Amino acid sequence: MIKYSASVASGGTESMPYIFKGNVRDAVEFCAKNGFDAVELHLRKADDIDRILIKEICDKNGITVSTIGTGMGYTFDKLSLTDSDKMKRTDAIERLKEHIDLASFFNCAVIIGSMRGRLPDDGRETAMKNYRESLLVLADYAEKKDVTLLVEPVNRYEINFHNSSAEMRHFLLSLGSRKLKMLLDTYHMNIEEFGPTGMYDSIRECRDILGHMHFADSNRKRPGAGHIDFAGIIRALNEIGYEKYIAFECLPWPEPDIAAVEGLKYIKSVGNGG
Ligand code: LER
Ligand code: MN
Secondary structure, eight states: OOEEEEEEESSOOTTSOOSEESOHHHHHHHHHHTTOSEEEEEOSSGGGSOHHHHHHHHHHHTOEEEEEEOTHHHHTTOOOTTOSSHHHHHHHHHHHHHHHHHHHHHTOEEEESGGGOOOOSSOHHHHHHHHHHHHHHHHHHHHHHTOOEEEOOOOTTTOSSOOSHHHHHHHHHHHTOTTEEEEEEHHHHHHHOOSTTHHHHHHHHTTTTEEEEEEOOTTSSSTTSSSOOHHHHHHHHHHTTOOSEEEEOOOOOSOHHHHHHHHHHHHHHHHTTO
16 A cells, blocks of 8 residues: 655745645644645754654654655755765764664654755766765665665756666665665656656666655646646556555645645545546
């Protein structure tokens, strides 16, 4: 069975694609009462939340934490695994290790998207080497903590390397860690995947490494508010026997409650062939 998760952030600006921002506790309760199996917690730092309290609320309401999103560490603190400054790279690794510890507590996975960073015009090779080494350090740590790391291809307007699923798959397999999986985000796929059946083919081609999905429509609003063919996406996921989480990582449009409820309703209706 596919499980559904909603993005809940400890903070963030208006343009960030998280449905709920600010009050994590209330958002978790809302998601549980409105048909979600889980929440995806987007945190700047692991101690943004009181983990004991949030776990208690999750248990009481019959909901889990699917994933920890880490992008605010880049957006607000400019921490990245490609940074040319060793000290800053070390800070980025430490920040992600704290997220891995938190994920171990919640028995969930950690996302590495924006914190990959960017490659500079000069010194792309060195930055790639730094990135690769940093990711291997984290994979090693994740292995010890039994936590999966979900690395995300992100579109070219946000990040300047590993934008497509094929590039990311090739790279991750070359690292050879069973704790490194891929996260596919329909918003980025809509920009980067190739050909008329590109998005569906990518899902099929990544079946061996696919660990998580983000759902947002072409305009980053909730599924159903843009023009991505989610019936086709769900069909491809069913075809590969995907039984992990789909997290709604989309704008809180027109407001958080409606985005969550209507997005989930839409996906369940197209998933049933409606
Ligand atoms: C993070 O999951 C993501 O999709 C990036 O575009 C961050 O905004
Ligand atoms: Mn995403």
